[in-house]
Amino acid sequence: xxxxxxxxxxxxxxxxxxxxxxxxxxxxxxxxxxxxxxxxxxxxxxxxxxxxxxxxxxxxxxxxxxxxxxxxxxxxxxxxxxxxxxxxxxxxxxxxxxxxxxxxxxxxxxxxxxxxxxxxxxxxxxxxxxxxxxxxxxxxxxxxxxxxxxxxxxxxxxxxxxxxxxxxxxxxxxxxxxxxxxxxxxxxxxxxxxxxxxxxxxxxxxxxxxxxxxxxxxxxxxxxxxxxxxxxxxxxxxxxxxxxxxxxxxxxxxxxxxxxxxxxxxxxxxxxxxxxxxxxxxxxxxxxxxxxxxxxxxxxxxxxxxxxxxxxxxxxxxxxxxxxxxxxxxxxxxxxxxxxxxxxxxxxxxxxxxxxxxxxxxxxxxxxxxxxxxxxxxxxxxxxxxxxxxxxxxxxxxxxxxxxxxxxxxxxxxxxxxxxxxxxxxxxxxxxxxxxxxxxxxx
Amino acid sequence: xxxxxxxxxxxxxxxxxxxxxxxxxxxxxxxxxxxxxxxxxxxxxxxxxxxxxxxxxxxxxxxxxxxxxxxxxxxxxxxxxxxxxxxxxxxxxxxxxxxxxxxxxxxxxxxxxxxxxxxxxxxxxxxxxxxxxxxxxxxxxxxxxxxxxxxxxxxxxxxxxxxxxxxxxxxxxxxxxxxxxxxxxxxxxxxxxxxxxxxxxxxxxxxxxxxxxxxxxxxxxxxxxxxxxxxxxxxxxxxxxxxxxxxxxxxxxxxxxxxxxxxxxxxxxxxxxxxxxxxxxxxxxxxxxxxxxxxxxxxxxxxxxxxxxxxxxxxxxxxxxxxxxxxxxxxxxxxxxxxxxxxxxxxxxxxxxxxxxxxxxxxxxxxxxxxxxxxxxxxxxxxxxxxxxxxxxxxxxxxxxxxxxxxxxxxxxxxxxxxxxxxxxxxxxxxxxxxxxxxxxxxxxxxxxxxxxxxxxxxxxxxxxxxxxxxxxxxxxxxx
Numbered sequence: 066x067x068x069x070x071x072x073x074x075x076x077x078x079x080x081x082x083x084x085x086x087x088x089x090x091x092x093x094x095x096x097x098x099x100x101x102x103x104x105x106x107x108x109x110x111x112x113x114x115x116x117x118x119x120x121x122x123x124x125x126x127x128x129x130x131x132x133x134x135x136x137x138x139x140x141x142x143x144x145x146x147x148x149x150x151x152x153x154x155x156x157x158x159x160x161x162x163x164x165x166x167x168x169x170x171x172x173x174x175x176x177x178x179x180x181x182x183x184x185x186x187x188x189x190x191x192x193x194x195x196x197x198x199x200x201x202x203x204x205x206x207x208x209x210x211x212x213x214x215x216x217x218x219x220x221x222x223x224x225x226x227x228x229x230x231x232x233x234x235x236x237x238x239x240x241x242x243x244x245x246x247x248x249x250x251x252x253x254x255x256x257x258x259x260x261x262x263x264x265x266x267x268x269x270x271x272x273x274x275x276x277x278x279x280x281x282x283x284x285x286x287x288x289x290x291x292x293x294x295x296x297x298x299x300x301x302x303x304x305x306x307x308x309x310x311x312x313x314x315x316x317x318x319x320x321x322x323x324x325x326x327x328x329x330x331x332x333x334x335x336x337x338x339x340x341x342x343x344x345x346x347x348x349x350x351x352x353x354x355x356x357x358x359x360x361x362x363x364x365x366x367x368x369x370x371x372x373x374x375x376x377x378x379x380x381x382x383x384x385x386x387x388x389x390x391x392x393x394x395x396x397x398x399x400x401x402x403x404x405x406x407x408x409x410x411x412x413x414x415x416x417x418x419x420x421x422x423x424x425x426x427x428x429x430x431x432x433x434x435x436x437x438x439x440x441x442x443x444x445x446x447x448x449x450x451x452x453x454x455x456x457x458x459x460x461x462x463x464x465x466x467x468x469x470x471x472x473x474x475x476x477x478x479x480x481x482x483x484x485x486x487x488x489x490x491x492x493x494x495x496x497x498x499x500x501x502x503x504x505x506x507x508x
Numbered sequence: 509x510x511x512x513x514x515x516x517x518x519x520x521x522x523x524x525x526x527x528x529x530x531x532x533x534x535x536x537x538x539x540x541x542x543x544x545x546x547x548x549x550x551x552x553x554x555x556x557x558x559x560x561x562x563x564x565x566x567x568x569x570x571x572x573x574x575x576x577x578x579x580x581x582x583x584x585x586x587x588x589x590x591x592x593x594x595x596x597x598x599x600x601x602x603x604x605x606x607x608x609x610x611x612x613x614x615x616x617x618x619x620x621x622x623x624x625x626x627x628x629x630x631x632x633x634x635x636x637x638x639x640x641x642x643x644x645x646x647x648x649x650x651x652x653x654x655x656x657x658x659x660x661x662x663x664x665x666x667x668x669x670x671x672x673x674x675x676x677x678x679x680x681x682x683x684x685x686x687x688x689x690x691x692x693x694x695x696x697x698x699x700x701x702x703x704x705x706x707x708x709x710x711x712x713x714x715x716x717x718x719x720x721x722x723x724x725x726x727x728x729x730x731x732x733x734x735x736x737x738x739x740x741x742x743x744x745x746x747x748x749x750x751x752x753x754x755x756x757x758x759x760x761x762x763x764x765x766x767x768x769x770x771x772x773x774x775x776x777x778x779x780x781x782x783x784x785x786x787x788x789x790x791x792x793x794x795x796x797x798x799x800x801x802x803x804x805x806x807x808x809x810x811x812x813x814x815x816x817x818x819x820x821x822x823x824x825x826x827x828x829x830x831x832x833x834x835x836x837x838x839x840x841x842x843x844x845x846x847x848x849x850x851x852x853x854x855x856x857x858x859x860x861x862x863x864x865x866x867x868x869x870x871x872x873x874x875x876x877x878x879x880x881x882x883x884x885x886x887x888x889x890x891x892x893x894x895x896x897x898x899x900x901x902x903x904x905x906x907x908x909x910x911x912x913x914x915x916x917x918x919x920x921x922x923x924x925x926x927x928x929x930x931x932x933x934x935x936x937x938x939x940x941x942x943x944x945x946x947x948x949x950x951x952x953x954x955x956x957x958x959x960x961x962x963x964x965x966x967x968x969x970x971x972x973x974x975x976x977x978x979x980x981x982x983x984x985x986x987x988x
Contacts, residue, residue, distance in 0.1 A: 109584075109782075118589040118605045121862065139572035140592045146572060153570035160641050162564035192608065215783055252784055252905055259786065261905035291906075296982075299752035329561075329664050331700050331709060436910035437899045438932035438984070442700065442709045447749070447984040449901070449910030449934040466908055468932050468984025470751060506751035506934075506984040 068185065068241035071100050071227035075239055078142055079231040082126050085151045087233070091128035091158070093169050095232035097366065098124045098142065102225055106195040108203050109218030116192050119224070128154045134167045135159075169367065170389035170399050175236040176364035176371070183356045184242040188223045188271040195221045198247065198277050205281030206251045212292065213285050214254035217261065222246045223271070236368040244359075245271050249281045253288035260294070262287035267490045269357045287432075290453075294465035297454060297507035303428035304469055304503045305421055305455070308486050310434055312493035315349070317473055319406050321441050322382065324391020333444030333474055334382065341380045343477050346414060349377035353407035360492035366403035374400065376409075410494040414482040421484045421499050423458035429505060430455055430497075431469060444473040450505075468506035476500050510625050512632040512816060516687020520550040520677040524594035528620055531679060534596070535617055537603040538580050539681055542613025545581040545842065546606075547680040547820065550594065551861040553672065556636045560648040560667040577861035578602045581843055582610035590862045620679070623686025626823040629809045629816045630717035632689035635671040638719030644669055647695075647720075647729050654733035655699050661744070662737055663707070664700035669693075671720060678821045680842075686821035692716075692812065692968060694957070695723050697732045701740040710740030710914075714955035715812050715968075732955075739896065739915055742927045749916065749931035749985025755888045756933065756981040757919065759895030760881070762954040764971035767802055768872050769900040769909040770937035771795070773962070775829050775837075776867040777844035777855070779904050786907030786938055790835050796941035798833040799877050806854055806870030812956040813871035813970030820856035820865055827853045829872075830941075841867045859965035869960060873972030877947025881975040884946045886922040892983055893917045893924055894933070907937040932984040940978055948975030 075098045086094035103119040124147070125138040135158030137150040190198075203219035222245070229239030248265030264284040266275040306314060318334075326332040334342065343349075353371035355361050364370055367389055375383055387395070388403035416424065435449035447470040453460045484496035521527070531548070538546040552574045559567040575592040576599060587609025589602040639647070648667040655665045674690040696713030712735035716722050723729040758766060771787070779785035787795060796802070806815045806824025815824045820842050828836050840848070841856030844867055857868035885893060893916065900911030912932045918925045953972035960969040 113585050113609065115586045115588060115864065116609050117864070118602075119862070120589075120591060122592055134567060136567065136569040137571070138569070141572060141574060143593075150570070150572065153572075157568035157570060160558075160565060160645060161568050162566065164564060164566055167566075217782070217784060259784075259905050261784065261903065329666075329700065330702075330707065331664065335707075435901045435903070435908070435934070436912050436932050437901075438910075438912040438930060440709075440930055442707055443929075445929050447912065447930060447932040447986070449908070449932050449984065451908070465906065466934055466936060466982060468751065468910075468934055468982060470931070470984050470986045472986075504751050504984075504986045506982050508753045508980075508982065 068225050068227045072229060072239045072241060075100060075227055075229040076237055078124065079229050079237060082147055082151060083231060083233055085148060086126060086128045089151055089155045090130065091155060092130055093233045094126065094128045095169055095367065096126045097230045099226060099228045103223060104192065104195060105220060105222040106192055106199050107218045107220040108196055108199040110216055111200060113196050114218055124150065126150055126154050128158055129168055130158045132163050132165055132167045133158045133161045134164065135161060166390050166393035169232050169234060170369045172234040174369045174399055175234055176238060176368060179238045179363045180354060182354060182361045182363060184240065184269050184361060186243050186270040187225050188245055190223065202247055202249050202277035202281040205278040206249050206285040209282055209285040210289055212253050212255055212289060213251050215252040217250035219249040219281065230366065230368055232368055238364055238368065243269055245274055247274055247277060247280055249284040251284050251288050253292050255292045258292055260288050260291035262291060265490060267359065291451065291463050294451065294463035297464045297467050297505060299507050300505050301502060302505055303425045303499060303501045305425055305428065305430045306498040306500065307430055307432045308484065308495060308497045309489050310431060311495045311498045312491060313434060314498060315409060315411060315493055315495060317439055317441065319386060322385045324385050324387040324395065326441060327385050328391055328394035331442050333441060337382050338384055340382055342382050343377055343380040344480055345380040346412065347377055347380045347480065348375060348412040350375045350410050351406050351408060352410065355408045358408040358492065360407040362407055365401040369399050369401040369403065371401040371407060408492050411483060413485045413487065413496045416482060416484050418484050418486040418497055421482055421497055422455055422460065424482060425455055425499055426458050427456050429453065429464060430460065446471050446473050446476065470504045470506065509622060510628055512628050512689040513622065513687040515632050515689050516675050516677040519552050519675045526594065526596065530596050532617065534599045534603050535679065535681065537600055538578060538607050539617050541607045541610035543580045543582050543607065543610045545681055547579050547678055549577045549819065549861050550677040551575060552675045554636055555670065555672040557668065557670040558644060558648060560652055563652055565645050565648065573860065575861045578606045579864065580607045580609055584847060585609045586864060588864050617681065618683040620683040620685055623684045623817065623821045624823055626816055629807060629814050630691060633691050633719055634673040635691040635693050635719050636673055638721060644720065647723055651697050651729050651733040654730045655697060655737050658734055658737040659701065659741060661701040661703050661741065662699050663702045666698040668696045676819065678819065680821060684821055686817050688816050690717060693718060693720055693722060695729055695732060697736040699736045699740050701744060703744050706744060708740050708743040710736045710743060712736040712739060713957055716810050716956045717812065717814060718810050742915055746927040746929040748987040749928035750983055750987050751985045752983060753980045754983050755891035756978045756983065757885055757888060757891060757893045758976055760948065760950045760975050761952040761972060763894060763897055764873050764954065764973035765897050765900045765911050767874055767973060768869060768960065768971050769902040769911055770935065770940055771802060771830065772869050772872045773902050774904045774907065774937055775839055777838045777840040777848060778867050780838045781844045781848050785904045787835065793835055794833050795835045795938050796830050796833040797944040799947045800830055800833050800941060800944055801875040802830040802872065803828050803875065804839055804855065804869050804872045808871050811871055811970050812958065812968045815870060818854045818856045819858045822852045822854045822856060824854035824870060839867045839869065841865050857967050859967060863965050868962065868967050869969050871953065871970035873951065873953060874974065876949045876951040876974045879946045879948050881948045881950050884948055884975050884977050885919055885924060887946065887977065888919045889921060891919045893919050902937065908934065909937050910934045928985065934982045934984060940981060943979040944976055945979050946977040950974045
């Protein structure tokens, strides 16, 4: 079955689910169903290591009896499982409490004309062809330097999905998507020092993936650059978060302005809408309707129409990320954020990565962050890190086993520049971030 | 046959209508190429979760997951396919896809035999039914009330309760069929406290392979509520942590996440077969201070990380990883054991039928030493005493690991002084283990909250240790 045909089948499943929910007494209900198939091939040291055929189905149903809610989900899409799941959800709703904020998103917010965002570009390739691409990628990494002594392999993954959501407002929508990725992880060794690094690309279209050679070479160069890392003395200095790890700083922002964190008052950005939380040149936007985008979607997980939106304009926070529940708790309207931020972009200050190094003059470039040391209630931030020491605006040597610490609120305020080096894969588009005055812990 | 095997066969073979002849056909198809090993893993899981927030039962959810994963191994190559349908046709299709990894050939199948009948480490129950719904909700409401009455500064309380019923059956190419029934329960209390406009959070909880009454016994559920409040209040008072190299004393129990990150992952067989771990090729070498003996023990009754059999049917074991500082053993699944010429150690685990097994930890802990904890703290002039942690992470190749404290105090002149804010600790596993200079006599295990992630797969684990002192470790605070 092709995925567009799957959509018709999944719509039928959603219809059946909603009908069953009504029959079992629910006042309103919503359901999402997905079917996904894929192929993942890993080549290590020139030999095929794994060939995995993936096949995942999923179904989720939420029922409301008045304002009492119950949910169920299953990987089994057969009629018996559908009845069992609806019954389980209805049973749970007998025990949950009346919650005035619980319910479907408001009917007038439902997406009307569901745009085709061009997210479906299947890749017809078999395991042998996939193996060749992965092998080519790993070969490129291993050929770069004799110090590439070992490998965790290169993996090609291609996946196609079909997804349908519907609710008892009469909304039903669905679309097929594809995603293809190629990644490579290798180990560089010199003496006793072993360093691992990786690179990857991911795209909706097979043709838009970076070449296997460039992905492999970049993985190797990244691993090599880490060799002979030194520790650093404890100090205060500026930190340049390289573009490939800078998205984590935006994810912390999104976590802090999530409606659920806001109504629980468990965020360091409480009551900051209308306040300047970044320097005035910062604009952060969300573009869910971008064609072929990594996180594009015509409607959110509650059927609410998505649209372009600025989250931060001139450094000022414009609003929160609200699903219908958080919106009702806060007396606001849904921002179509059920399921998270879709395709975020942050403005840059025009410099290249090298120009940012010169501007920093003396400090560290962070190229890896480790651990979970981010407290979104207080903004306290303390992460393990590795990267490079910079002096006279140039990279001097790799550093490792250090920590970088501060408070996110201050870090956002002290953002001194963002580079134009935003050629990273993924759904967040950002260049490298230069932040002044962080504490670096070392020996 | 032990009860877990009987239930597993009834649930995963009898109910979908599979018999040994059909199972044999599926295995034959997996083995119709030149493969070294193959297995079929059947799974049936039910999970129920409840959330209390704002004093009301806000959410409840029920999940059904079932399917079969089929694997064929040839040398270092693995072919894998899975299906969420237990119908014969789908199983045969998946077997055909999985075997394609291997060259043409034939591998004889052996007669089916029941796997080793090892004593069950936890009851073969469905924990979803171990309390009535009203009892589950009452437990959560009482925890909410306990937290709110503990201190007027408590503003928000979120209580969650999860019960999972996991039934598995695995058949391998030697004909061995082993089943298990694995209950798993988890309760968590999270609070937000506020004082003078400043807010902080704290959370505490526990879990086990037990019926839900576990949370009623010994007042455990209420204990989590009080502990969450205590933690949040400590953090309200916390001052910026120091930055730089300091002596660090780690408290007993959950701080054992140090061992999980600093040595545990690096001793998993797959990384060592491939030579990608900082511990590769170092069996027999001194990799830690002579005070350190570290084990991975899947045989502790009822614990979150325990397994009667692993996901390949191998009985779990108490494996000594490091003895008096000397590296003794890696943790193995069957594939890596075979390729390295050693025995499997009962560490072959997978998140579900839709994931490939690999060597994973169970309950990893350090055996007690001879110092009493007060003596250890008194030995430090200026350092950090860290007693609670969030998660950790390790780069097994370079050996660098981090873990983030969420309850820590400064030690000054041998005494615990004020609390300091969550700081990340970073070190190099093999190096840090040699800097352990004192080990307490107070071994304890965590309360049953650990989840370990590796290559995108999550499995429940346990950790533990006595109080111990690391002479020098980098602390990532803001007070330079």
